[in-house]
Amino acid sequence: MSDCIFCKIASNEMKAELVYQDERVTAFRDIHPAAPTHILIVPNKHIEAVSRLEVEDEALMGHIFTVARKIAQDEEIEKDGYRLITNTGVNGGQTVFHLHVHLLGGQMMKHPMG
Ligand code: 5GP
Ligand code: ZN
Numbered sequence: 001m002s003d004c005i006f007c008k009i010a011s012n013e014m015k016a017e018l019v020y021q022d023e024r025v026t027a028f029r030d031i032h033p034a035a036p037t038h039i040l041i042v043p044n045k046h047i048e049a050v051s052r053l054e055v056e057d058e059a060l061m062g063h064i065f066t067v068a069r070k071i072a073q074d075e076e077i078e079k080d081g082y083r084l085i086t087n088t089g090v091n092g093g094q095t096v097f098h099l100h101v102h103l104l105g106g107q108m109m110k111h112p113m114g
Helices: 005-010 055-074
Strands: 018-021 025-029 038-044 082-085 102-106
Touching: 005 018, 005 025, 005 038, 018 055, 025 055, 038 055, 055 102
Parallel strands: none
Antiparallel strands: 018 025, 025 038, 038 102, 082 102
C-alpha cells in the first residue's frame, strides 16, 4: 500500500519514534498521545482492519499482544496496568486504515463504556 502512512512507518520510509521492530511488527509512539504512554503496534504487512483478518493472521495477532506486553514491561506500566484498543471501521472510530493496537497507560484510563 504505497499511500498508507503505517506501511511507510513500518518500512522506515516515514519517520516515527520507534520503540520496537521485528520482521512481523513495528511499534511507535502515537503522534497525538492520549496518555503518558501511547504506543501503536502494527503488523508490517498491510491489513486494513480486524474486519479483513484471515485465519493465517492468527499467529501475527497473538504476536502483537505479546509484543504489547513486552513494551508495557519496558515502559514500566505493567504493574499498574494499561489498555489495549483496536478501533475497527468508521463506527469503531478508526481513522488510519492499517490495523493497529493502541497501548495506553501511565494514568488511570476512563472507562470507554461509561
Ligand atoms: P485510530 O483513530 O485509527 O484508532 O488511530 C490512529 C492513530 O494514529 C491516532 O491516535 C493518531 O494520533 C495516530 N497517527 C496518525 N497519523 C500518525 C503519524 O503520522 N504518526 C504517528 N506516530 N501517529 C499517527
Ligand atoms: Zn498499510
